[in-house]
Amino acid sequence: MVAQLTIRRNPFILRLENNRLMGVGGLREVVERTLDRCAGYKPDFMDVRVYRRLGTAVMVQDGRADRAFTHEVHGAAIRALVGGAWGFVALNKVTEGGLLKAAEEAVKMARVALRHLRERGAVAEVKPVEARVKAKVKVDPRDVPEDEKIRDVAELEAAARKNDPRIVNTVVSYSDMVSKETVGNTLGIYVEEESVRTLVHILVVAKEGDNRQRASEVRGGLEGYELVKGTAPEMFSVKAAERAVSLLGAEPAPAGRFTAVLNPAVVGLLSHEAFGHNCEADLVVSGESILAGMMGRRVASDAVTIVDDATVEGAYGSYVYDSEGVAGRRRVLVENGVLKSYLHSLETAAKLEAEPNGSARAYTHQVRPSVRMSNTYIKPGDRSFEELLEGVKEGVYLKGGYWGYVYVERGQFACNVEEGYVIRRGELGEHIRNVSFGGLTLETLKTVDAVGKDFELKLPGMCGKVGPIYVNGGGPHIRVREVVIGGQR
Amino acid sequence: MVSLSDLVQRAVKAALGEGADQADALAQRVRRVDVEIEKNAVKLCTTTHDYGVSVRAFRHGGMGFAYTQRLRGEEAATLGKRAAKLARGVHSDPDFVTLPGPKRASPVPGLYHNELAEVGVEEVVEIATRMTDAAKAVPDALVTGDVSVYSENDALANSLGTLVESSSTVINLGLMGIVRRGGDVGSFYEWDQGRSLRDVKPEAVGERTVRAAERYLKARKVKTGILPVVFGFIPSFSLLASTLAGAANAESVQRNRSFLADRLGRRMASDLVTVTDDGTVPGGVASSTYDGEGVPKRLLVLVERGVLRTFLHDSYTANKAGVDSTASALRGSYASPVGIGPSNLQIQPGRWKVEEMIEDLKEGIYFETGSVYGDPVTGDLSKPVDFGFKVERGEVAHPVKATLIGTNLRLLLKDIDAVSQEYREEPGLVMPAVRAQGVRVAGAK
Numbered sequence: 028m029v030a031q032l033t034i035r036r037n038p039f040i041l042r043l044e045n046n047r048l049m050g051v052g053g054l055r056e057v058v059e060r061t062l063d064r065c066a067g068y069k070p071d072f073m074d075v076r077v078y079r080r081l082g083t084a085v086m087v088q089d090g091r092a093d094r095a096f097t098h099e100v101h102g103a104a105i106r107a108l109v110g111g112a113w114g115f116v117a118l119n120k121v122t123e124g125g126l127l128k129a130a131e132e133a134v135k136m137a138r139v140a141l142r143h144l145r146e147r148g149a150v151a152e153v154k155p156v157e158a159r160v161k162a163k164v165k166v167d168p169r170d171v172p173e174d175e176k177i178r179d180v181a182e183l184e185a186a187a188r189k190n191d192p193r194i195v196n197t198v199v200s201y202s203d204m205v206s207k208e209t210v211g212n213t214l215g216i217y218v219e220e221e222s223v224r225t226l227v228h229i230l231v232v233a234k235e236g237d238n239r240q241r242a243s244e245v246r247g248g249l250e251g252y253e254l255v256k257g258t259a260p261e262m263f264s265v266k267a268a269e270r271a272v273s274l275l276g277a278e279p280a281p282a283g284r285f286t287a288v289l290n291p292a293v294v295g296l297l298s299h300e301a302f303g304h305n306c307e308a309d310l311v312v313s314g315e316s317i318l319a320g321m322m323g324r325r326v327a328s329d330a331v332t333i334v335d336d337a338t339v340e341g342a343y344g345s346y347v348y349d350s351e352g353v354a355g356r357r358r359v360l361v362e363n364g365v366l367k368s369y370l371h372s373l374e375t376a377a378k379l380e381a382e383p384n385g386s387a388r389a390y391t392h393q394v395r396p397s398v399r400m401s402n403t404y405i406k407p408g409d410r411s412f413e414e415l416l417e418g419v420k421e422g423v424y425l426k427g428g429y430w431g432y433v434y435v436e437r438g439q440f441a442c443n444v445e446e447g448y449v450i451r452r453g454e455l456g457e458h459i460r461n462v463s464f465g466g467l468t469l470e471t472l473k474t475v476d477a478v479g480k481d482f483e484l485k486l487p488g489m490c491g492k493v494g495p496i497y498v499n500g501g502g503p504h505i506r507v508r509e510v511v512i513g514g515q516r
Numbered sequence: 517m518v519s520l521s522d523l524v525q526r527a528v529k530a531a532l533g534e535g536a537d538q539a540d541a542l543a544q545r546v547r548r549v550d551v552e553i554e555k556n557a558v559k560l561c562t563t564t565h566d567y568g569v570s571v572r573a574f575r576h577g578g579m580g581f582a583y584t585q586r587l588r589g590e591e592a593a594t595l596g597k598r599a600a601k602l603a604r605g606v607h608s609d610p611d612f613v614t615l616p617g618p619k620r621a622s623p624v625p626g627l628y629h630n631e632l633a634e635v636g637v638e639e640v641v642e643i644a645t646r647m648t649d650a651a652k653a654v655p656d657a658l659v660t661g662d663v664s665v666y667s668e669n670d671a672l673a674n675s676l677g678t679l680v681e682s683s684s685t686v687i688n689l690g691l692m693g694i695v696r697r698g699g700d701v702g703s704f705y706e707w708d709q710g711r712s713l714r715d716v717k718p719e720a721v722g723e724r725t726v727r728a729a730e731r732y733l734k735a736r737k738v739k740t741g742i743l744p745v746v747f748g749f750i751p752s753f754s755l756l757a758s759t760l761a762g763a764a765n766a767e768s769v770q771r772n773r774s775f776l777a778d779r780l781g782r783r784m785a786s787d788l789v790t791v792t793d794d795g796t797v798p799g800g801v802a803s804s805t806y807d808g809e810g811v812p813k814r815l816l817v818l819v820e821r822g823v824l825r826t827f828l829h830d831s832y833t834a835n836k837a838g839v840d841s842t843a844s845a846l847r848g849s850y851a852s853p854v855g856i857g858p859s860n861l862q863i864q865p866g867r868w869k870v871e872e873m874i875e876d877l878k879e880g881i882y883f884e885t886g887s888v889y890g891d892p893v894t895g896d897l898s899k900p901v902d903f904g905f906k907v908e909r910g911e912v913a914h915p916v917k918a919t920l921i922g923t924n925l926r927l928l929l930k931d932i933d934a935v936s937q938e939y940r941e942e943p944g945l946v947m948p949a950v951r952a953q954g955v956r957v958a959g960a961k
Contacts, residue, residue, distance in 0.1 A: 093578040093609040095602040115562035119585040136561035145557035195772040232773040241893045282958035283740035436694045436703045441900045463898035513898040513920025
């Protein structure tokens with residue numbers, strides 16, 4: 028359901044339904060006229076993207092909701108492929124005259140690049156599409172008064188403080204973003220897509236003597252304010268608070284090579300960092316990815332099936348059309364350990380003679396579309412959690428993803444996790460603190476020897492490759508025979 | 517066209533008219549030219565015209581923040597009102613005292629160069645090409661990277677009469693080099709930056725990148741153990757800069773989420789460590805005449821022979837603590853609210869030669885480049901050795917792979933036993949190497 032306008036209740040939040048630019052006719056006519064007027068430059072390809080986003084945020088810290096935020100992003104971008112070279116221009120002024128000028132500048136940029144070009148750029152042929160997508164939300168965040176947001180977020184924060192006197196800092200951040208991206212190109216694509224995302228995050232710090240520990244929880248989705256209404260304090264704030272306090276008694280992690288059981292959030296992080304980035308076909312085309320030339324070959328154990336799925340209902344990384352107007356879809360990257368697919372933009376699909384699969388995304392008009400993941404996960408298997416622990420003589424159970432990165436040319440990755448437990452003879456032992464683990468993608472994934480039957484997407488957040496982008500990740504619990512734990516003992 | 521100064525003053529006035537006790541506003545106009553390199557050649561040229569204005573409005577200490585990418589006068593006034601209405605809706609904050617009043621400072625020279633402000637895309641392509649041509653020093657190396665040039669005009673005003681205008685330029689070069697031979701791969705990342713064309717050396721970046729990438733072939737795993745680690749220029753700088761930005765940030769300290777919270781005036785590092793922060797270096801990459809709230813930048817001694825001398829403050833945390841602002845208010849752009857962070861960090865060089873710091877080791881790790889950051893709350897540090905070597909009998913033996921270090925910053929910083937006399941210098945930044953004993957290194961069994 029699309030929520031209705033309620034300007035009276037919330038007069039400071041602008042609406043998105045006005046598509047008209049400062050030109051004659053609607054946005055579609057303006058985009059088409061801009062492309063038509065540039066036909067004389069004989070571009071191989073050209074697209075116009077108009078982006079607008081409205082957002083609000085509230086921060087509640089240590090019992091006070093004393094910070095509130097709002098923003099409006101509005102602009103356009105033009106890409107031109109001329110003689111096989113690319114030009115890109117972005118501007119914040121969305122007028123018909125401004126767009127035409129930007130288009131001419133993009134052609135000029137491409138012509139400069141053309142003089143130095145070694146390898147011609149190209150775009151894949153796709154069928155013309157015309158689509159208008161409305162956001163599916165139960166409660167449009169624009170219809171929720173600011174004081175209600177403040178009250179709800181403050182309640183979540185208060186629940187964390189009640190838990191224990193050792194809790195010394197609690198911060199709950201809420202944000203909502205309503206965006207509309209319009210894409211028109213010379214292949215006959217015209218797509219307008221509205222999306223609504225909300226996210227709520229809590230950080231809790233506990234202290235005892237010199238020892239400070241922190242824990243966090245996050246919930247985010249391609250959904251409306253119902254996400255906040257559906258966030259139970261005991262499953263969010265109280266959980267984070269209890270974990271922060273519990274970590275005060277945790278030991279530093281051990282160091283060295285271990286068998287590890289990973290929880291769904293860590294599996295999401297591993298799928299994203301260790302594998303997903305290497306499947307981004309722009310990094311394959313540029314010769315950086317270790318997966319270049321590996322299609323159809325074994326890259327993981329046969330227990331591993333990795334999927335990147337832009338169509339998971341309500342997931343933070345989901346979308347209907349990408350920033351090139353190609354429909355997002357479910358892409359099986361690895362099936363039973365064998366590499367099956369890369370993630371493609373129009374350009375990489377042309378270069379690698381593959382079908383475009385709607386993976387070119389841009390955060391705003393100021394960033395050019397590049398190949399990005401959406402919701403990346405390992406497909407569940409048939410093992411119970413107890414079965415994963417069984418047979419682990421000495422190992423670690425790692426939970427909660429914080430950060431990660433990868434050097435794709437070497438396939439060397441790192442994942443930082445919030446906490447864990449030592450495993451001895453199949454039993455969970457002492458609690459361990461925040462630690463990173465790492466390894467080499469093609470070695471590590473071949474040592475995944477058991478995959479759980481549970482499943483959770485548990486990592487809503489931003490990936491930062493060419494500018495930020497909304498992603499999620501997850502999977503079941505899995506067991507990896509060999510990872511390197513960067514512990515302290 | 518309305519000037520940026522007019523816009524911010526109009527926004528502040530509108531915020532006061534809507535009930536704010538105090539307000540400030542920032543307007544920016546940025547032009548960015550970017551040339552991307554793929555497979556050793558130019559692939560894409562881009563120009564971005566970015567502009568926007570933001571307002572912070574305060575009412576009984578509670579803050580409303582709003583930004584827009586429209587730069588028309590009436591939009592600025594609407595924005596000021598929007599921020600003020602938000603401020604009226606939030607809780608009050610009794611710790612807020614006041615924004616800073618107007619202060620005069622002599623302009624820091626060398627932050628703006630016409631040659632970059634007016635640079636044409638052809639010139640940026642030429643710089644990129646000089647970099648890729650130099651990378652031919654290793655004929656089979658593959659390079660990917662970019663050259664970007666920013667030119668920025670800013671105006672900042674607040675309701676106490678502060679009005680500051682500034683212009684600046686920045687050039688950044690970045691290059692990744694990959695060498696693949698017989699199923700093996702070596703890679704390396706290099707960069708350069710500055711305020712003028714003179715500051716950057718594209719040929720040196722090109723050649724250094726590919727020569728270093730070649731050195732990373734034949735990487736091996738190392739055994740888990742406790743070893744001394746020599747942190748190269750960039751890892752040392754990253755270690756100290758991230759620690760100071762994260763844990764010495766007064767907001768984190770006052771909120772009780774910094775492992776340095778009770779360290780003021782006390783030892784936080786070995787007495788070989790002295791770090792200053794000077795935002796007034798002419799032409800410095802992080803220099804500015806005023807900070808993000810209009811307070812004049814000045815020289816700060818952050819760590820003196822291992823003792824933490826000051827936290828980094830903006831006006832809010834300084835007033836709350838009853839001290840002067842260290843002029844450390846940072847604004848990434850009009851789109852970000854004010855944060856706190858250092859400007860040009862300068863780590864005082866020591867007596868050692870890097871070669872001697874390595875020669876001195878029977879066994880150890882030389883972490884040549886990459887980032888090193890710990891958790892500002894707990895101080896725990898667990899990080900892969902991005903680009904590093906195993907040291908055996910005083911010599912660099914082989915590059916390492918799948919190797920991590922694990923320690924706590926409280927221990928690591930105190931275990932620093934050598935600082936190099938050589939250092940890497942980028943405009944305003946001084947980055948010597950440091951060595952720490954007794955670091956847990958995780959690798960093979």
